[in-house]
Amino acid sequence: MTAQTVLVVEDEIKIANIVQEYLEDSGFKVKVIDNGLDVVDWVKKHSVDLVLLDVMLPGKDGLQICKEVRAFSQVPIIMLTAKVEEIDRILGLELGADDYVCKPFSPRELLARVKALLRRSANHNEHLNDDIWQMDEERYQVRYQGKTVGLSLVEFAILKLLSESPGRIYSRTQLIGSIYPDNRVVSDRTVDSHIKKLRHKLAEELTDKELIHSVYGVGYKFEMLA
Structure with missing residues (x-):
């Protein structure tokens, strides 16, 4: 089995060496x-399976890096931060990070987080590639285990965005920016209403599993749990 590659972005040499060793x-x-x-x-330029990304870095901070990487890649990202304020953690998740670990941290805990995130990513990719979950962009339909449900344009756009990055948390602001590219003014309540209708259709006509999960204080994520 080919070894997975982890990119460690950390300017504190002692911490980087310990993480690399583990x-x-x-x-x-x-x-x-x-x-x-x-x-x-x-x-x-390189294939990487996961990124451990420190927030405070010389040259360019981790939050900006996370935002730029998310523009072209869905590689799993764990933020490493000495900032303990909730707003900093939420901002990292809104920009596309999958998880965060606050310094000082236990290398064993960090290793466990890395392995858990890689397992989750692999499991979701397997689910989505097994031809049991299909999205028809011409008909605005989604098919799952032989069942089909039709969605509105906005509902389809939300589900497509969420399902393409299983486990990633999207804020309401990110969802608005994706489904309304014309920058119109849309309230959070409008997004919540679309999500509510989408959940109802999926639960009633497609599967009794809850596929779209709320993350309190942050937004929504797609999880195809067994």
Whole structure:
């Protein structure tokens, strides 16, 4: 089995060395970058399975890097942050991070988070590639295990965005920006209303599983749980 590659973006050499040692001892390949300016280009040119991304970096901070990477890649990202304020954690998730770990952290806990996120990502990709979940962009329909449900244009756009990145949390602002590219003024309540109708259709006509989950204080994510 080919070893998975983890990119560690951390400018504190002691922390980077400890994380690299733990990951390599667990069978991962590790690349360490200590300057924020070098990260985005490296991710574009190399295959990587997960990114551990420090928030405070020289050259370019982790939040900006996360935003830029998300413009072209859905690679799992775990933010490493010394900031403990809730707003900082939420901002990282809104920009597309999948998880965060606050410093100081236990290397064992970090390793467990890495393995859990990689398992989750692999399981969801397997589900979505098994021809049991299909989205028809011409008819605005979704098919699951032989059943089909028709959606409105907005409902389809929401579901497509969420399901393409299982487990990733999208804020209401991100959803609005994606489904209304003309920058019209739309309230959070409008998004919640679309989500409510979408959930109802999926539950009533497609599956009794809850596929779209609320993340309190942040937004929504797609989880195809067994």
